[in-house]
Amino acid sequence: MQEINLTNLPIFEYRTDWLSVTGNVPHIDYDRDKDIIFKIASKHGFSKMKDKKAFRAHNLGVEFRINKKRGTGESFLKIELQGRFFACNPSTHKDKILNIINLFWNEFKVTTPPKVSRLDVAIDIANASHTDIFPSFDDNNYIIFNNNDTKNNKIKHSKHYHDVDDPTRETAVTIQNSRYLLTCYDRIELLKFHENDESRNDYIEYYKKLYEGHDKVFRIELRLKKELCEYFNISFFADNRPLNESLKKSLAHFSHNRRIWDKNNFCYLNHIDELFHRSEYQSIKELxxxxxxxxxxxxxxxxSSESINSSINHIAKVICKQQPNIKQALLELNRQLANAIEYQSGKILENLNQEEKTLKLFGYTKEHQQRLQEEFNEYRKQLKWLESDNNVNTTIEEFLDMALDSIIQNKGGIYEENENGN
Structure with a gap:
């Protein structure tokens, strides 16, 4: 694919197209507190949705629901600000978001700060189609590389057809995995496709006016989920940065770790990097x-999917089922854990030389290699610290307290020491 000069294309202001925000409400139970929930919903113009424990204000483009977390059973509030909510001047979006969040946080006495679980960022480009700017993954000439481990991201690629006059014409493509969905499509055709839907009238009219004078408008829409929303969470809600800056830096954070590689021309697609403001990347740690x-x-x-807490809970369940001597089990666990850490750190050192060629091939820097070496050295330092009997004993005593708490929870809150104190 040829590089595109973006300066020749009219690009509309980057905008939010969907935002899902959650917060804990441990004092609320949907079944017990239905009357209170319905009263708050009615007060602000929300109606109960059929067959769902959710409420919608259709004219606002807002839904909310109260669910329970898997595992803990703790109640949480989820607010979804949908496309209709953002069908207005982007300069008003920040205030609109904060106003609706503050309203619900006050009404339901939410105990945690707003946490974004889904963010859709839209980039509209006039006088272009998705085939002009975005590559086709059909012929396997393009792949997406993950900057964290230099491995090809597993993605699903699909095509869509929304042209009412020519149903065989491809009007959109989607690329997705479990944490993001990248949709590239013809905006004008999609608006035509939905123009007979009366419920979308105000949404369609807003964008028709926005796109006035352009026969073609192409949209890149990136949906970020869960941990991919963390940069936005911190930038927008914790640090109160401008919405547009938070959106662009979120795109940069995404693009820094995921780049499209052209296998035929042996290069990255720089115009996609530019659209996603990759050069403005800032790590979450720096933020x-x-x-x-x-x-x-x-x-x-x-x-993290490799959460230490979940691992500890799993180990506690195994110990409870086997019912061994608790202290002996933890001593053995400490020994095996030290061996496993040494083995894994050894693998890091072993792979450094093999990674060097890959790092050079895909544009990684010496700093990346140095970081891996520092991680390995840190593992070694910790292992040497564990070799001291006193440190091991101290570590085990601390670990015992933590593990005992987990064991008590897995025993249903009942635990009795035997006569030997084991």
Whole structure:
């Protein structure tokens, strides 16, 4: 694919197209507190949705629901600000978001700061189609690389057809995995496709007026989920940065870790990097260091899929089922954990030389290699610290307290020491 000079194309202001925000409400139970919930909903013009524990104000483009978290059963409030909510001048979006969030947080006495679980960012480009700017993944000439581990991201690629005059003409493509959905489509054709839907009249009229004078408008719409929303969470809600800046930096954060590689021309697609403001990348660690807020940042982050807490809970369940001597089990666990850490750190060192060629091939820097070496050295340092009997004993005593709490929870809150104190 040839590089595109974006300066020749009219690009509309970047905008939010969907925002899902959650917060904990442990004091509310949907079944118990229906009357209160319905009263608040009615007060603000929301109606109960059929077959759902959700409420919608259709004219506002807002839905809310109260669900329970899997595992803990704790209630949480979820607000969805949909496309209709953002069908207005982007300069008003920040105030609209904060006003609706503050309203619901006050009404339901939400106990945690707003946490975004879905963010849709839209880029509209006039006088272009998706085939002009975005590559086709059909012929396997393009792949998306993850900057974190230099592996090809597993993605699903689909085509869509919304041309009412020519149903065989491709008007959109989607690229997705479990954490993001990238949709590239013809905006004018989609508006035509929905123009007989009376419920969308105000939405369609707004964009028709916005696109006036342009026969073609192409949209890149990126949906970020869960941990991919963390940059926006911190930038917008914790640090109160401008919405447009938070959107562009979120795109940059996404693009920094995921780039489209042209296998035929042996290069990245720089015009996609430019559209996603990749050069403005800032790490979350750097962002957090700049935040001037009393908000607990940890509450805005999502747990890693390799969470230590989930591993500890799994180990506690195994110990409970086998019912061994608790202290002996934890001593053995400590020994095996130290061996496993040494093995994994050894693998890092072993792979450094093999990674060097890959790092050079895909444009990684010496700094990346240095960071891996520093991580390995840190593992070694910790292992040496564990080799001291006193440190091991101290670590085990601390670990015992933490593990015992988890075991008590898995035993249903009942735990009795045997006569030996085991």
């Amino acid at each position: 957090i260091s700049e935040v001037n807020s009393d908000i607990n940042i940890e509450k805005l982050l999502f747990p």
